[in-house]
Amino acid sequence: MTFFTVVVRGLIRRPVRTGLTLLGISIGIGAVVTLVGMSWGYEKSIGKQLDVIGIDVVVSNMSGGLMPKVFDETLQDKVAALPKVADTTTVLMLMLSIEDAPMMMVSGREWGGFTWEKLEVLEGRLPKDDKEFAVVLGKLAAEVLKKKVGDTVQIEADELPVVGIVDGHAVVENGAVILSLSVLQEISSNQGKVNFVDVRVPEGTPEKEVMELCETVNGLFPEGRAKLASEVVGTSQGYRLARAMSWSTSLLAIIVGVLGVMNTMLMTVFERTHEIGILLAVGWKRRRILYMVLCESALLGFLGGVTGVGLGALGLKILEVTPAIRGLLEPDLSPKLLLTSVAIAVVVGVVSGLYPGWRSSRLSPSRALNL
Amino acid sequence: MNEASKGAGSVVYEAHGLKKNYDGGQVAALRGVDFDIREGEFVAIVGPSGCGKSTLLQMLGSLDKPSEGSLSYRGRLISALEDPSDYRSTEIGFVFQSFHLLPTFTVSENVQIPMFETGLSRGEREVRAHELLVSVGLSHRLKHFPSELSGGERQRVAIARSLANRPSVLLADEPTGNLDSENAAHVVELLLKLHQELGMTLVLVTHDLGIAALATRTIRMKDGRVVNESTPLTHAS
Ligand SMILES: Nc1ncnc2c1ncn2[C@@H]1O[C@H](COP(=O)(O)OP(=O)(O)O)[C@@H](O)[C@H]1O
Ligand SMILES: [Mg+2]
Numbered sequence: 001m002t003f004f005t006v007v008v009r010g011l012i013r014r015p016v017r018t019g020l021t022l023l024g025i026s027i028g029i030g031a032v033v034t035l036v037g038m039s040w041g042y043e044k045s046i047g048k049q050l051d052v053i054g055i056d057v058v059v060s061n062m063s064g065g066l067m068p069k070v071f072d073e074t075l076q077d078k079v080a081a082l083p084k085v086a087d088t089t090t091v092l093m094l095m096l097s098i099e100d101a102p103m104m105m106v107s108g109r110e111w112g113g114f115t116w117e118k119l120e121v122l123e124g125r126l127p128k129d130d131k132e133f134a135v136v137l138g139k140l141a142a143e144v145l146k147k148k149v150g151d152t153v154q155i156e157a158d159e160l161p162v163v164g165i166v167d168g169h170a171v172v173e174n175g176a177v178i179l180s181l182s183v184l185q186e187i188s189s190n191q192g193k194v195n196f197v198d199v200r201v202p203e204g205t206p207e208k209e210v211m212e213l214c215e216t217v218n219g220l221f222p223e224g225r226a227k228l229a230s231e232v233v234g235t236s237q238g239y240r241l242a243r244a245m246s247w248s249t250s251l252l253a254i255i256v257g258v259l260g261v262m263n264t265m266l267m268t269v270f271e272r273t274h275e276i277g278i279l280l281a282v283g284w285k286r287r288r289i290l291y292m293v294l295c296e297s298a299l300l301g302f303l304g305g306v307t308g309v310g311l312g313a314l315g316l317k318i319l320e321v322t323p324a325i326r327g328l329l330e331p332d333l334s335p336k337l338l339l340t341s342v343a344i345a346v347v348v349g350v351v352s353g354l355y356p357g358w359r360s361s362r363l364s365p366s367r368a369l370n371l
Numbered sequence: 372m373n374e375a376s377k378g379a380g381s382v383v384y385e386a387h388g389l390k391k392n393y394d395g396g397q398v399a400a401l402r403g404v405d406f407d408i409r410e411g412e413f414v415a416i417v418g419p420s421g422c423g424k425s426t427l428l429q430m431l432g433s434l435d436k437p438s439e440g441s442l443s444y445r446g447r448l449i450s451a452l453e454d455p456s457d458y459r460s461t462e463i464g465f466v467f468q469s470f471h472l473l474p475t476f477t478v479s480e481n482v483q484i485p486m487f488e489t490g491l492s493r494g495e496r497e498v499r500a501h502e503l504l505v506s507v508g509l510s511h512r513l514k515h516f517p518s519e520l521s522g523g524e525r526q527r528v529a530i531a532r533s534l535a536n537r538p539s540v541l542l543a544d545e546p547t548g549n550l551d552s553e554n555a556a557h558v559v560e561l562l563l564k565l566h567q568e569l570g571m572t573l574v575l576v577t578h579d580l581g582i583a584a585l586a587t588r589t590i591r592m593k594d595g596r597v598v599n600e601s602t603p604l605t606h607a608s
Contacts, residue, residue, distance in 0.1 A: 283460020
């Protein structure tokens with residue numbers, strides 16, 4: 001028999017209660033993994049998209065809701081005239097409900113702009129020119145909408161033919177419906193409006209100069225902001241919202257977990273007052289009693305954490321294939337997230353064991369044995 | 372009083388003016404007790420129910436602290452020990468009337484429990500528990516749980532456990548109180564053997580005058596005091 005046997009024996013003597021506590025912790029940790037995984041995944045997908053397209057600076061007005069507010073497209077000419085600007089292009093990005101999909105990214109891109117460059121045509125072709133009333137679908141969007149070349153998609157009031165399926169090498173690109181900027185402006189009644197000016201700087205420009213460029217743009221465009229592509233992700237409203245929600249829900253899950261484990265450990269300790277009296281009477285140190293209770297609660301946390309991570313991974317897999325979310329983000333199931341979550345669960349266990357452990361180590365043996 | 376044994380060993384316990392109150396002074400369980408116990412003695416503590424015998428034994432076992440007075444063990448003041456766990460685990464073995472075994476641990480595991488404080492390896496703990504259980508005649512019960520044993524067997528497990536860390540003193544509070552006469556005889560025989568063969572100092576609380584007669588000395592108590600040891604029992608009770 002080892003000390004670990006003593007710890008395990010303490011937990012399995014009440015299998016139902018231990019089981020319920022484990023279930024509670026795993027649901028909590030499962031929620032943490034799912035929510036944080038989605039939020040991290042969202043961040044990663046956007047970052048990857050900007051990277052794939054080769055955008056250095058994004059000019060937009062992020063103060064709106066999920067998508068930035070539109071502004072006049074003439075801003076592009078002013079930005080293009082600035083020094084240290086190699087190339088600019090404009091985009092009108094809208095979140096629209098398309099047929100059965102409640103939320104789809106619809107990306108109207110300036111004809112001839114560099115945002116078209118990285119699209120690899122898998123089937124069909126790109127639009128002929130900026131006036132063609134047609135869309136190409138990212139390969140995930142095609143799957144979600146169940147469309148192939150030759151079908152039509154309905155955007156707002158218009159039916160547009162699908163002329164091509166493309167691979168944009170980033171999940172956000174592949175989840176999008178892509179068309180010429182002027183066509184999207186027309187069908188969404190946003191004539192002359194865009195919500196992004198994407199900027200490329202000459203290769204090898206030091207970050208300091210890029211930041212100076214951002215400052216200059218901010219002078220031209222007071223209601224919006226120019227940001228380094230690397231900053232965009234963390235400051236987008238949608239992302240901030242997602243992150244805040246995932247962390248606050250996680251915090252709630254953790255608090256519920258702590259209360260659950262603490263309750264279990266307190267009950268265990270009260271119920272075992274007599275046994276703890278025996279342990280003290282045969283010479284166990286108070287420290288060892290405390291350590292035993294902490295090990296029990298840490299083990300509860302660890303086991304709950306491991307099952308919780310399993311549940312969370314399952315949850316993310318389910319979300320990944322859920323039509324409503326498919327293509328909007330790529331859940332992040334990194335080892336970092338999984339290990340962090342198990343570590344959180346163990347910490348939850350230890351923290352919850354502190355008070356019960358302290359209480360039981362303070363017992364007087366004669367009182368505990370009811371002598 | 373047995374002059375021979377009193378003169379023989381060095382002083383193990385020495386109590387001066389030992390008092391113990393319960394419930395904020397409402398109950399005076401010990402009202403000023405003085406005695407000493409020497410190495411190798413077998414002391415029987417007798418007296419009517421409620422006279423403070425168990426309370427006294429708990430003080431000796433450092434399971435509780437006296438309210439007043441001093442109690443020393445081999446010259447060390449145990450009544451003032453901040454953490455008596457070392458004393459409990461290595462110096463003494465305690466045997467209770469109601470056994471106090473851990474129900475979710477096997478016989479062998481129960482005997483190993485005190486050994487966690489002494490740095491024995493897992494293998495050494497198992498071997499030692501086995502030896503001890505052989506010596507109390509329970510080698511065939513190692514893997515049983517306490518609930519599967521008779522009262523006499525449980526008490527023998529408790530005795531094996533009390534010997535786990537090779538104490539020199541054994542404190543037993545009515546160890547036969549819950550046993551039938553046959554099992555009681557077996558347990559007494561075992562305790563006597565420990566006293567005689569290993570020279571352990573044995574302090575035993577009992578109601579049974581037959582057991583008390585085996586002791587080298589008897590301490591009689593009444594109303595929280597030690598009454599003259601030479602006083603005939605009929606006067607004390
Ligand atoms: N934990 C306690 N709380 C209050 N009173 C106690 C407690 N333990 C013992 N007593 C009282 O102290 C007196 C002595 O008890 P005890 O030492 O158990 O006597 P004995 O073992 O001789 O029968 C009794 O009157 C008993 O009721
Ligand atoms: Mg008693």
